[in-house]
Amino acid sequence: MPPRGSSFNSKMGGKRAEKPLKTLLRLFRYFKHCTGILTVAILSILAYSLASNFAVFETQKLVKTLETSVGADMAKYTGVLIGMAILYAIAAFTNFLLNRLMLSCSARVMCALRKEMFEKMQSLPIAFFDGRTHGELMSYYTNDTEAVNELLHHSITQMLISVTSLVFIFGLMTALSIPVIFIMICMGLTVFYVMRGVTRQSRKNFKKQQRELAGLNGYIEEMMEGQKVVKVFTHEEAARANFKVHNDELCKVATDANTFASIVGPLMNNISHIFYAITCTVGVLLAAPVEGQPFLLEGTFLAEQPLLLVESSKLIASLNFVRQVSNRISQISQQFNSILLALAGAERIFALVDTPAEVDEGTVTLVRVEAKDGRLTETDRRTGRWAWKRGDELIPLRGEVRFNDVDFSYDGKKQVLTDVTLYAHPGQKIAFVGSTGAGKTTITNLINRFYDITDGTITYDGIPVREIKKSALRSSLGMVLQDTHLFSGTVMDNIRYGRLDATDEECIEAAKIANADFFISHLPEGYETQLVADGANLSQGQRQLLAIARAAVSDPPVLILDEATSSIDTRTEKHIEKGMDALMHGRTVFVIAHRLSTVRNSDCIMVLENGRIIERGDHDALLRERGKYYELCTGTSELS
Numbered sequence: 001m002p003p004r005g006s007s008f009n010s011k012m013g014g015k016r017a018e019k020p021l022k023t024l025l026r027l028f029r030y031f032k033h034c035t036g037i038l039t040v041a042i043l044s045i046l047a048y049s050l051a052s053n054f055a056v057f058e059t060q061k062l063v064k065t066l067e068t069s070v071g072a073d074m075a076k077y078t079g080v081l082i083g084m085a086i087l088y089a090i091a092a093f094t095n096f097l098l099n100r101l102m103l104s105c106s107a108r109v110m111c112a113l114r115k116e117m118f119e120k121m122q123s124l125p126i127a128f129f130d131g132r133t134h135g136e137l138m139s140y141y142t143n144d145t146e147a148v149n150e151l152l153h154h155s156i157t158q159m160l161i162s163v164t165s166l167v168f169i170f171g172l173m174t175a176l177s178i179p180v181i182f183i184m185i186c187m188g189l190t191v192f193y194v195m196r197g198v199t200r201q202s203r204k205n206f207k208k209q210q211r212e213l214a215g216l217n218g219y220i221e222e223m224m225e226g227q228k229v230v231k232v233f234t235h236e237e238a239a240r241a242n243f244k245v246h247n248d249e250l251c252k253v254a255t256d257a258n259t260f261a262s263i264v265g266p267l268m269n270n271i272s273h274i275f276y277a278i279t280c281t282v283g284v285l286l287a288a289p290v291e292g293q294p295f296l297l298e299g300t301f302l303a304e305q306p307l308l309l310v311e312s313s314k315l316i317a318s319l320n321f322v323r324q325v326s327n328r329i330s331q332i333s334q335q336f337n338s339i340l341l342a343l344a345g346a347e348r349i350f351a352l353v354d355t356p357a358e359v360d361e362g363t364v365t366l367v368r369v370e371a372k373d374g375r376l377t378e379t380d381r382r383t384g385r386w387a388w389k390r391g392d393e394l395i396p397l398r399g400e401v402r403f404n405d406v407d408f409s410y411d412g413k414k415q416v417l418t419d420v421t422l423y424a425h426p427g428q429k430i431a432f433v434g435s436t437g438a439g440k441t442t443i444t445n446l447i448n449r450f451y452d453i454t455d456g457t458i459t460y461d462g463i464p465v466r467e468i469k470k471s472a473l474r475s476s477l478g479m480v481l482q483d484t485h486l487f488s489g490t491v492m493d494n495i496r497y498g499r500l501d502a503t504d505e506e507c508i509e510a511a512k513i514a515n516a517d518f519f520i521s522h523l524p525e526g527y528e529t530q531l532v533a534d535g536a537n538l539s540q541g542q543r544q545l546l547a548i549a550r551a552a553v554s555d556p557p558v559l560i561l562d563e564a565t566s567s568i569d570t571r572t573e574k575h576i577e578k579g580m581d582a583l584m585h586g587r588t589v590f591v592i593a594h595r596l597s598t599v600r601n602s603d604c605i606m607v608l609e610n611g612r613i614i615e616r617g618d619h620d621a622l623l624r625e626r627g628k629y630y631e632l633c634t635g636t637s638e639l640s
């Protein structure tokens, strides 16, 4: 089994992001959802940085007071200490406040981001979902959003504190020592170039890590879903081996990513030690003259430059600032892991958000109508009659579907349908039979426009389906898909999914038509029984009965039943038949079934082979033809 992650990589993440800054700025734009909180948080950050760094600046006053008036002027000494205590108290409070504010800010941004992602996913074409595993899709909402969340509520705060502190420190340093500022600038530049080198490598690896993680999630999810099949074919060992391939790959890229990122911390420490030592040396060399002490620079050019000389009290404060600067830079570098990870996650999220939505060029809508003086007029009343609205024209919804020379290919290479021509008059029951993979489901995918045709035309009540708004088109079709899907919720909720404003009575009536009422009444809580994950507590046939009830409640003019009764025993199917016949009465119905007894009474049966209709006609006519249908029938025990 090929690793699923690899196919995903080529689809979504293969493109290397070249613009981390652009991604970051785009992420920042989401702060518009909390501008008020953000403003207070930024003010708190400024207050924190100013207070904490001013306290450090005050150490020079403390040293000076100690040097000049120790014992003599206790009040002055205490005053400086109290001032410093107040500054640290302000720093502590604003630090607490800004952390709280950034937390709520990031929660809002994440909320908006998740909303945008989910809304986008709802607007994406079926082709997007057909090509991805659930695990890969879930990865956007788990790993990627978690990484971005970490950036927003933690790393950004730390970065802002560090950057504003650096600005304040450089400002305060101008009052202390010009040479030390120069040393600090050198330190900053060194760090910048080192970090730039490391970042380039790490960013690539973090992106790979997020992709591999999504691939691994996809694989785990697939194995969990298919656990029964794995066990039946005793493929546990193979599953384990495949998992190992994914897991080892993730381990490798995660190590690569973190190796580069983790050398940043120690590297920064060493750089800061070196610059601390350089500052000490320069400070001692440039020490300002002190009474009674020999002056190192006596008689030199530097002795004439008072701006370059450093007093001992200022040197101590400067050294403290060098420590502060290196701490701040080190904090920035420590945030690098999560920033790079978050940018990788954000890039994947934005790639998703930027995926083109399902195009809908249709303008024709579906409206409720009533007949007034022999003419159709639009109404809000529930008349049970519908019409297509094209401009000002109202075309009655009858359910006539026509295919003219339709060709189709999913991937642009392999032709799946060729020259399909058919028509279904309102109220007719049209059946598709044919071997597996012949293209039956594909035809229904084209009627509801899950996919668009390559060539030919499909019309609905004489209107090309491309001109009909997809939502209008789909709401006029009741579908029972080949793969039934039930949602977590009660049985009643699941039936009502067909039409959200249906009453309980209408849902029960639909369940009776589908012959589901019998088994539902035997469930512990009847219609209020909770269904677990995709109806796992129901049999396959029971799930299909609920899917039929769901289609019945939607009360559409056109019904499409794709193997709707394939898991239902023939006796129950016979029971449903009556209800179904009543349901189908007056509607156009497309039925797909391998069990030929299901399609026997159709007005027209289309026999498909390799995407072409090779025979058509009613049951008797086709039997007389003695062609493929005849072969299918005589080879089917149920019909014998």
Ligand SMILES: Nc1ncnc2c1ncn2[C@@H]1O[C@H](COP(=O)(O)OP(=O)(O)OP(=O)(O)O)[C@@H](O)[C@H]1O
Pocket (backbone or CB within 6 Å): 130, 410, 411, 416, 434, 435, 436, 437, 438, 439, 440, 441, 442, 443, 482
């Ligand atoms: N999403 C898809 N992407 C690419 N190819 C697809 C997709 N869905 C189906 N196909 C291909 O289109 C062909 C027709 O598939 P389709 O599902 O229409 O068959 P079918 O007649 O409904 O078969 P069955 O009786 O097994 O349900 C098959 O060869 C299949 O491999």
Ligand SMILES: [Mg+2]
Pocket (backbone or CB within 6 Å): 440, 441, 442, 482, 562
């Ligand atoms: Mg099918």
